[in-house]
Amino acid sequence: xxxxxxxxxxxxxxxxxxxxxxxxxxxxxxxxxxxxxxxxxxxxxxxxxxxxxxxxxxxxxxxxxxxxxxxxxxxxxxxxxxxxxxxxxxxxxxxxxxxxxxxxxxxxxxxxxxxxxxxxxxxxxxxxxxxxxxxxxxxxxxxxxxxxxxxxxxxxxxxxxxxxxxxxxxxxxxxxxxxxxxxxxxxxxxxxxxxxxxxxxxxxxxxxxxxxxxxxxxxxxxxxxxxxxxxxxxxxxxxxxxxxxxxxxxxxxxxxxxxxxxxxxxxxxxxxxxxxxxxxxxxxxxxxxxxxxxxxxxxxxxxxxxxxxxxxxxxxxxxxxxxxxxxxxxxxxxxxxx
Amino acid sequence: xxxxxxxxxxxxxxxxxxxxxxxxxxxxxxxxxxxxxxxxxxxxxxxxxxxxxxxxxxxxxxxxxxxxxxxxxxxxxxxxxxxxxxxxxxxxxxxxxxxxxxxxxxxxxxxxxxxxxxxxxxxxxxxxxxxxxxxxxxxxxxxxxxxxxxxxxxxxxxxxxxxxxxxxxxxxxxxxxxxxxxxxxxxxxxxxxxxxxxxxxxxxxxxxxxxxxxxxxxxxxxxxxxxxxxxxxxxxxxxxxxxxxxxxxxxxxxxxxxxxxxxxxxxxxxxxxxxxxxxxxxxxxxxxxxxxxxxxxxxxxxxxxxxxxxxxxxxxxxxxxxxxx
Numbered sequence: 056x057x058x059x060x061x062x063x064x065x066x067x068x069x070x071x072x073x074x075x076x077x078x079x080x081x082x083x084x085x086x087x088x089x090x091x092x093x094x095x096x097x098x099x100x101x102x103x104x105x106x107x108x109x110x111x112x113x114x115x116x117x118x119x120x121x122x123x124x125x126x127x128x129x130x131x132x133x134x135x136x137x138x139x140x141x142x143x144x145x146x147x148x149x150x151x152x153x154x155x156x157x158x159x160x161x162x163x164x165x166x167x168x169x170x171x172x173x174x175x176x177x178x179x180x181x182x183x184x185x186x187x188x189x190x191x192x193x194x195x196x197x198x199x200x201x202x203x204x205x206x207x208x209x210x211x212x213x214x215x216x217x218x219x220x221x222x223x224x225x226x227x228x229x230x231x232x233x234x235x236x237x238x239x240x241x242x243x244x245x246x247x248x249x250x251x252x253x254x255x256x257x258x259x260x261x262x263x264x265x266x267x268x269x270x271x272x273x274x275x276x277x278x279x280x281x282x283x284x285x286x287x288x289x290x291x292x293x294x295x296x297x298x299x300x301x302x303x304x305x306x307x308x309x310x311x312x313x314x315x316x317x318x319x320x321x322x323x324x325x326x327x328x329x330x331x332x333x334x335x336x337x338x339x340x341x342x343x344x345x346x347x348x349x350x351x352x353x354x355x356x357x358x359x360x361x362x363x364x365x366x367x368x369x370x371x372x373x374x375x376x377x378x379x380x381x382x383x384x385x386x387x388x389x390x391x392x393x
Numbered sequence: 394x395x396x397x398x399x400x401x402x403x404x405x406x407x408x409x410x411x412x413x414x415x416x417x418x419x420x421x422x423x424x425x426x427x428x429x430x431x432x433x434x435x436x437x438x439x440x441x442x443x444x445x446x447x448x449x450x451x452x453x454x455x456x457x458x459x460x461x462x463x464x465x466x467x468x469x470x471x472x473x474x475x476x477x478x479x480x481x482x483x484x485x486x487x488x489x490x491x492x493x494x495x496x497x498x499x500x501x502x503x504x505x506x507x508x509x510x511x512x513x514x515x516x517x518x519x520x521x522x523x524x525x526x527x528x529x530x531x532x533x534x535x536x537x538x539x540x541x542x543x544x545x546x547x548x549x550x551x552x553x554x555x556x557x558x559x560x561x562x563x564x565x566x567x568x569x570x571x572x573x574x575x576x577x578x579x580x581x582x583x584x585x586x587x588x589x590x591x592x593x594x595x596x597x598x599x600x601x602x603x604x605x606x607x608x609x610x611x612x613x614x615x616x617x618x619x620x621x622x623x624x625x626x627x628x629x630x631x632x633x634x635x636x637x638x639x640x641x642x643x644x645x646x647x648x649x650x651x652x653x654x655x656x657x658x659x660x661x662x663x664x665x666x667x668x669x670x671x672x673x674x675x676x677x678x679x680x681x682x683x684x685x686x687x688x689x690x691x692x693x694x695x696x697x698x699x700x701x702x703x704x705x706x707x708x709x710x711x712x713x714x715x716x717x718x
Contacts, residue, residue, distance in 0.1 A: 186403065187410045189648055192696050194655030195673065195689045196414070202677055202685050203419055276537065283539050284659055288677055302542065306663070311549050311560075319549075323542030330537025331530075338529075 086339025092332035096325070099142060100149040109139035111296050122317050129317035132308050140296050141321050147297035149329075151213050151282045156275030158217035163224030163270055164263075168255050170225070171232025182229065188222035193277075194284055201290040212282060212291050220277045224270030231266050235259050265340050272337045276330050283326055298322035396714035400704045404697050411693040415686050416464050420457070441475065473690075474683035478675050484687040487672060492691065494563055495668030499657045500699070502588040503595070506653075507646055510599025514642070515635045517600065518607020532597030540656030544590040544663035551586060558586045561665035587664045595653050602645050606638035613637070640711050647703040650696055658692075669695075 115134035122129045128137035170181035200215045201207065235241065236259070244258045260267075285291050286299020289307070293300050305311075305319040467473070473484035517528055535543075552560040559565075564579045610616065611634050619629045658670030665671060669688050676684035708714045 183403065183406055187407045190407050190651055190696065190700060191411055191414075191693050192651035192654045192658075194658055195692045198673060198677060199415070199418060199685055199689045202680075202682065280539055284541065284655070287539075287541060287659065288662070288674060290677060302545070306545070311545065311553055314553075316549055319542070319545050323538055323546065326542065327534050327538035331534045334533045334537055338533075 084339075085335045085342070089332040089335030089337075089339060092328060093336065096145060096149060096329050096332070100146045103142040103145055107139055107142045109136045111135060111139040111143045112294075119313060119315055128321050129315070131304065131315070131318055132310075132313060137301070137318055137321065140301050141298075141325070144296040144298050144301055144322065145325070147209055147295055148279060148282060148299070148326075151209055151216070151297070152275045152279035152329075155213045155216040155220065155278035155282070156271055158213070159220040159274040159278065160224055160267065160271040162217065162221035163228055163274070164260070164267060166221065166225040167228025168232055168259065168263075171229040172236050172251075172255055172259065174236075178229070181225075185222040185225040185229070188219065189226070193219045193281065197281060197285060198288065198290060201285055207290060207292045209292070209295065209297075212285055213278075215285075216278045216281050220274050220281070223277075224267075224274060227266055227270055228263060231263055232259060235262055265343060269337050269340050272333045272340070276333045279326060279329060283322070298326055394715070397704065397708060400701070404701060407697060408694070411690060412465070412468065415690055416461060419682070419686075441481075468690075473687040476676075476684040476687075477681040478679035478684060479681075484683045487684060488669065488687050488691050491668050491672045492695075494666060495657075495661065495670065496695065498584055498588055498661070498666065498668060499591065499654060501584075502591040502657070503650070503653055503699075505588075506592040506596045507599050509592070510596040511603045511639065511642060513596070514600040514603025515607055515630065515638070517604040518611070518638070519630050519634070528600070532600055535594060536597035536601075538594070539659070540590060540594040541659035541663050543594050544587065544660045547586055547590050548663060559583050563667050583666075587660050587666050590660050590663075591653070591657050594656060598649060598652075599642070599646070603638060603642045606641050607634055610634045610638045640707065643703060643707050643710065647700040650699055650703075654692060654696055 112135060115130070115136075117126065117130050118134045119132055120126050120130040126136050126138060128141055130136055131140075166181050166185060170178040170185075197215055197219050200218070201212065204211045204215070241254060241258060244254050249258070282291070282297065283299035283302065286293075286297050287302045287306065289303050291297070291299065293303055299322070301322045302319055305315070310316075310318040471485050473488070476482055476484045476487050479487045513528070548560055552558045559582065563583050564576060565583075613634075616629060616633050619633045624633075658673060660666075661668045661670030662674045669692055673685065673688040673692075675681070676688060
């Protein structure tokens with residue numbers, strides 16, 4: 056039996072590589088830094104409200120105080136403590152970000168895997184669906200959806216964000232699935248009579264580990280930014296604190312004209328830091344998958360080029376010109392929405 | 394040609410999807426937004442608007458299919474209903490008044506940021522060391538903060554503190570809207586801050602994409618050959634590596650436009666810039682559902698049009714898409 060072994064280096068190999076050598080991921084400074092920073096915010100989100108006892112909504116007579124020892128981030132026009140709002144808001148912002156990111160990623164995996172593996176008309180329909188969701192600007196759609204919501208709580212907002220945020224990941228996962236489905240081990244699995252479900256989720260999906268992780272991180276950034284945008288517009292429940300609601304109150308109370316920079320600066324910086332941490336983790340993962348982003352390429356030039364050709368060819372069959380060689384960067388560099 | 398035809402078909406499908414989403418969202422949402430909104434107006438709404446509203450939501454008689462046809466035919470006739478917040482103006486006229494502001498603001502700033510980002514990306518991909526040490530942390534952070542927050546900061550520092558730029562609006566309140574020097578100068582002056590915000594916040598994304606494509610093309614044999622021929626590094630960079638790297642970047646441009654537009658909408662709100670984003674905000678705060686939906690459709694249409702332009706540029710740059718077979 057003459058089996059030609061494709062020399063293509065693809066994400067499947069790279070992720071398998073990473074699986075075998077977990078030490079490699081720790082050696083990436085970017086991944087480590089990003090993880091630590093993100094973990095700090097996660098801890099603040101979890102334990103913060105238990106440690107800081109100041110009621111973020113309590114009105115006091117200390118109005119419009121600049122940051123001081125008593126009020127670390129100053130106070131608002133009605134004497135509310137900005138630091139307490141910030142700590143309290145971290146919880147909703149992080150929770151909505153992570154949960155919406157998770158749901159969106161599950162959707163991307165389902166759509167991407169099924170489309171990439173099934174091929175034919177199923178793939179065509181799912182591809183067009185993801186591309187439609189990519190092209191339609193997300194925020195106006197989210198605004199229209201949120202505008203009609205009878206209940207504007209965190210859960211509704213999470214669902215709305217997940218529905219609009221899955222398409223990018225689905226495209227990336229589909230492209231990788233396409234390049235995996237003709238590989239020998241999948242053919243072998245088919246020949247041994249494994250069911251489709253098992254092939255998809257136990258044979259193919261483990262090889263998409265890093266890609267799925269990267270699209271999860273991208274989805275979390277998207278979700279945090281979108282939540283901030285929705286809340287800033289007053290489309291979420293404005294009585295629950297989140298970074299976006301802080302900005303909403305700052306804007307509607309003219310914090311700008313009151314010279315109260317401490318009111319609107321902290322939430323924005325926090326969003327920037329969390330976003331950067333996620334992006335750093337994403338870069339770290341990219342570098343694992345695509346070693347050429349690390350330093351000048353040496354050994355893998357030829358094989359990487361072949362991968363690019365393969366994927367270009369596969370993508371040519373879909374409705375959209377897609378260059379997967381740029382995908383890792385694509386994902387990390389996708390501009391925020393808010 | 395086949396490429397363009399396929400793209401046009403895709404846009405038609407997308408437009409249909411957007412139009413249908415617009416039809417389905419009010420009907421699929423739990424509860425009845427119509428009644429809650431009518432209740433909120435407490436009889437202070439004209440019978441005319443009630444009729445328009447009822448029609449918009451398809452509260453009238455007929456099954457879902459006939460409602461859908463009626464909705465499509467209304468759309469084709471440009472009938473988007475009556476706006477509540479700008480009553481008695483029609484939704485369409487409100488949208489058409491604000492569209493040019495958005496089109497110019499977002500169009501110009503996106504093109505500027507794409508061009509600068511691409512050039513920086515070429516340089517960064519070519520001189521890898523510089524990129525890693527200097528640019529990555531800065532662009533990552535800039536790319537991660539919300540556009541609108543950056544706008545708030547810019548407004549605070551440059552407009553409120555330094556008085557270098559106007560804080561809000563699109564022209565001086567005393568300037569008449571006319572096609573003359575005074576108006577254009579005032580409009581340009583007012584647009585600097587919002588446009589600058591959009592450029593600075595979105596530049597990193599283009600830059601990163603271009604940089605990664607440059608890294609990929611540099612490993613190609615034709616770059617090696619160009620080096621072997623002894624061409625100047627500058628020529629190799631621009632005519633060999635960048636020329637090929639820009640194609641995927643352009644394809645990403647089309648995809649990413651939706652994200653940029655989303656961010657720009659919020660920037661308009663920060664600066665009270667009278668474009669579609671600001672109108673959308675007015676619509677949201679006033680529960681003006683017809684206007685909200687109309688703006689959504691118009692923004693989608695504009696993004697599709699911009700995508701089409703990007704496709705034309707792609708066809709012009711990539712001879713392979715012009716293959717006739």
